[in-house]
Amino acid sequence: MLNMMIVDDEKLLTDSLKMDIDWESLGIGTVFTAYNSRQAKEVFKQERVDLILCDIEMPQESGLELLAWVRTNYPQTESVFMTCHAEFKLAQRALQLGSFDYLLKPIPDDELREVIGNVVEKIMKDQEVQQYSRIGQFWARHQPLLAERLWLDIINLTIASQPDHIQKAAEERNIPFDPRMRLLPVLISVQRYHKPFSPRDEKIIEYALINSGEEILQIHGNGLLFGLTEGKLLALVPFEREVESHQKSLRSRSEEFIASCTAWFYCDVSIYIGNAVYGHEVREMVGQLVQWDKGNVSFTNKVFVWGSKQPVQDAIKIPDMNAWSIMLKEGQGNQVVMEAEDVLKSWIGNEGTGAETLYRFHHNFLQMIFYVLKLKGIEAHLLFEDEASERLYHRAARSVPDMILWVRHTVSKSMESMGDLQQTDSMIDKVERFIQERIQLEDLTRETVAKHVFLNPDYLDRLFKKVAGTSVTEYIVRKRLLLAQDLLLKTNLSIGSIAAQTGYSNFAHFSRRFKKQFGMSPADYRKQAANSPFSEKSI
Numbered sequence: 001m002l003n004m005m006i007v008d009d010e011k012l013l014t015d016s017l018k019m020d021i022d023w024e025s026l027g028i029g030t031v032f033t034a035y036n037s038r039q040a041k042e043v044f045k046q047e048r049v050d051l052i053l054c055d056i057e058m059p060q061e062s063g064l065e066l067l068a069w070v071r072t073n074y075p076q077t078e079s080v081f082m083t084c085h086a087e088f089k090l091a092q093r094a095l096q097l098g099s100f101d102y103l104l105k106p107i108p109d110d111e112l113r114e115v116i117g118n119v120v121e122k123i124m125k126d127q128e129v130q131q132y133s134r135i136g137q138f139w140a141r142h143q144p145l146l147a148e149r150l151w152l153d154i155i156n157l158t159i160a161s162q163p164d165h166i167q168k169a170a171e172e173r174n175i176p177f178d179p180r181m182r183l184l185p186v187l188i189s190v191q192r193y194h195k196p197f198s199p200r201d202e203k204i205i206e207y208a209l210i211n212s213g214e215e216i217l218q219i220h221g222n223g224l225l226f227g228l229t230e231g232k233l234l235a236l237v238p239f240e241r242e243v244e245s246h247q248k249s250l251r252s253r254s255e256e257f258i259a260s261c262t263a264w265f266y267c268d269v270s271i272y273i274g275n276a277v278y279g280h281e282v283r284e285m286v287g288q289l290v291q292w293d294k295g296n297v298s299f300t301n302k303v304f305v306w307g308s309k310q311p312v313q314d315a316i317k318i319p320d321m322n323a324w325s326i327m328l329k330e331g332q333g334n335q336v337v338m339e340a341e342d343v344l345k346s347w348i349g350n351e352g353t354g355a356e357t358l359y360r361f362h363h364n365f366l367q368m369i370f371y372v373l374k375l376k377g378i379e380a381h382l383l384f385e386d387e388a389s390e391r392l393y394h395r396a397a398r399s400v401p402d403m404i405l406w407v408r409h410t411v412s413k414s415m416e417s418m419g420d421l422q423q424t425d426s427m428i429d430k431v432e433r434f435i436q437e438r439i440q441l442e443d444l445t446r447e448t449v450a451k452h453v454f455l456n457p458d459y460l461d462r463l464f465k466k467v468a469g470t471s472v473t474e475y476i477v478r479k480r481l482l483l484a485q486d487l488l489l490k491t492n493l494s495i496g497s498i499a500a501q502t503g504y505s506n507f508a509h510f511s512r513r514f515k516k517q518f519g520m521s522p523a524d525y526r527k528q529a530a531n532s533p534f535s536e537k538s539i
Contacts, residue, residue, distance in 0.1 A: 001029025002050040002120060007040045007066065009058045026113060027120040037061035041069065049077050050123055056083040072145045078119050082107065146173055148226040151236060154283055161283045183282060184246055185274040186235035187289040188213060191300055191399060194266040205265055209233065216257040217250065234286060243276045247305050254303040268300040275306040297399045298353040316350065316357045319343050321368045328372045333415035340407045348400050355397065362397050369410055377459030378417050382451050389413065417454055427453060428467045439479050442503050446472040481517050488526045495522045
């Protein structure tokens with residue numbers, strides 16, 4: 001019989017779960033309870049716990065944090081999460097593919113019995129497995145986080161890639177390591193998600209990917225699978241068989257894993273199966289797999305095996321974009337996008353398409369966009385400094401699909417800006433409204449106004465003067481003094497306060513401006529206006 005612990009800060013729910021379910025019929029002999037992570041850790045120190053049923057949202061320390069502690073100290077314990085948040089429905093399904101489940105409160109009794117029964121069955125089967133690799137089993141079962149940290153330190157050069165250095169570091173961390181052991185590195189690259197996820201959701205999905213990968217790739221209990229960098233997972237599998245045989249079986253399982261990622265995790269994944277290496281050679285092999293992934297810009301949802309690795313020739317010809325620049329100037333942005341997409345889509349699945357090809361396309365297309373916008377007087381670097389544009393720009397050269405998304409966004413934003421420019425009255429209204437809203441700010445200048453509408457300052461001045469009859473700087477001064485005049489007439493504010501309210505931090509400068517315009521100081525103007533309100537002088 002197994003031991004289980006229920007961890008939830010809702011005492012009534014915890015006690016009810018313990019009493020209402022016939023746990024013995026499910027193979028559970030003893031049920032412990034805890035109302036926070038601290039109490040749960042005390043139980044672990046005193047009793048054997050095979051399974052925890054844990055709420056994810058708890059004060060002081062969440063269920064995820066508790067699980068991290070359990071994985072480090074009691075990796076043999078299985079876990080099932082509970083939560084009230086329905087937005088994690090995707091994670092619920094994702095985590096079902098791993099070594100634990102994820103349930104939404106309130107939990108129907110029959111669903112809870114089914115899940116616990118499945119976990120108990122899994123625990124019992126795991127306890128029967130006798131053929132794990134000795135070292136791989138230790139890594140996966142007893143100290144996975146410490147083993148992961150060891151290999152990350154080796155890959156990141158915190159530990160030198162030399163057998164004696166690795167042996168010493170492993171001994172200091174009480175991790176078994178045999179320099180004669182060979183490992184098969186497998187890089188899993190999440191190329192893109194098909195829908196937006198919050199950072200919190202992405203962490204849960206990544207954890208689910210690891211659990212699913214351990215099961216489908218059959219790494220669970222014999223090796224490690226952990227996060228390498230953002231969007232990349234790394235598996236290290238000890239083995240004794242022939243390399244080609246192991247690679248072949250991994251390839252088949254990798255294709256199954258990719259299919260599950262597409263179906264349940266809404267993401268595109270490519271997997272790179274490396275060559276067999278000794279521990280001190282892992283860093284170099286992982287680096288080559290990462291570079292292989294970086295150079296893969298035309299394939300998605302594909303398994304690559306080291307023996308089949310072929311150098312990319314980058315034999316694709318970049319199209320001449322002169323015609324596109326003319327079309328863009330003439331307002332035919334949709335046609336530019338269509339033709340660019342046709343070119344890019346022809347590169348998908350083409351062995352001759354490499355990272356260098358995509359980089360050159362990116363560079364040339366960007367130059368073409370900047371050239372056209374400059375002709376229109378639009379400051380392109382200001383137009384594309386928003387977060388969405390920055391994100392798409394940095395992802396564009398990763399793959400052909402990412403480049404297509406960037407082309408669509410860039411052309412659309414350019415056409416929108418050029419369309420606003422053609423509607424001069426609308427542009428002037430936007431400028432005047434911006435000035436009116438910020439007239440009290442000292443840093444309101446021609447340059448800040450031009451930046452707001454993505455135009456070159458000189459070009460904006462010419463455009464504004466043509467319609468308003470004055471430069472942007474003169475217009476700002478005029479509006480400031482009109483406001484000062486109004487405040488002098490209608491309020492009892494001090495002249496220093498009025499200067500500040502109209503964007504002047506220097507009182508003397510304000511007085512000189514005012515006197516130049518009205519022929520008298522602000523104080524004299526207020527006195528004269530008080531004696532003769534109808535003597536008000538306008539600008």
